[in-house]
Amino acid sequence: MSARVVAIVGSYRESGATELAVAAVLEGARAKGATTQTIRLSECPIEFCANCRQCTQAPGGERGRCRQHDGLEQILAAVESADAIVLASPVNYYNVTALFRRFLERLLGYVYWPWGQNGPTLRCKLQPRKAVLVASAGMPGFLIPLATGAARALRLAARMLGAKPVGQLWIGLAAGKPQPTLPARTLKRARRLGMMLA
Ligand SMILES: Cc1cc2nc3c(=O)[nH]c(=O)nc-3n(C[C@H](O)[C@H](O)[C@H](O)COP(=O)(O)O)c2cc1C
Secondary structure, eight states, X not given: OOOEEEEEEOOSOTTSHHHHHHHHHHHHHHHXXXXXXXXXXXXXXXXXXXXXXXXXXXXXXXXXXXXXXXXXXXXXXXXXXXXXXXXXXXXXXXXXXXXXXHHHHGGGGGEEOOTTOSSOEESOOOOOEEEEEEEEOSSOGGXXXXXXXXXXXXXXHHHHTTEEEEEEEEEOSOOSSXXXXXXXXXXXXXXXXXXXXX
16 A cells, blocks of 8 residues: 655745755655645644643543644644655744744644643654654755754654654755755755655
8 A cells, every 4th residue: 555645834835945845755755656745834724722731631642632623633634644744844033933833832632741740741652654854944954953943843743743753854045035946956855755755
């Protein structure tokens, strides 16, 4: 059976560097027979986390349900049925975008954190799916994991979603033109990473 790869994109625009890279990753996955889906957070009706922690109170391995009924459930259902995921965001103000952060905060149902316990415990430590992490920024790419919180936020999201990163694409110098293009070697690397997900 073909692998199912779901990409979650925290960019504000379709033709940006982040989505160009994600498209290349998914192209690579499809070349190896995977079926792919792109979820643009900019198009998803997702509320902010209310910090009520209702989703964290019941013990057990099962994800706690949010009291807000919005687009989140559909995204998580897609992720949970996937064999691999791509998590992607531009770097804005040294971190993932507010769009991606809002999504990340809504993943709290994956932890058990009853009142009276100082910190959360991940409900399930298994990482049955693979992940590729993608970030784009104006700064040189090698600085993204060193000088920003974006890599950490993407890794954390992968962990919450039960995914083990098998590769990352830190795309730097991406803010020089209104319509960015990616160098051929970046696109090639993106496709190769996609093949690893299939
Ligand atoms: C509000 C805003 C904040 C940004 N902050 C940073 C930053 O802190 N560091 C950086 O290197 N680039 C920063 N950038 C540049 C973006 O990360 C870069 O243009 C990115 O490739 C945009 O992604 P997109 O093409 O997918 O939209 C910022 C851009 C905007 C609009």
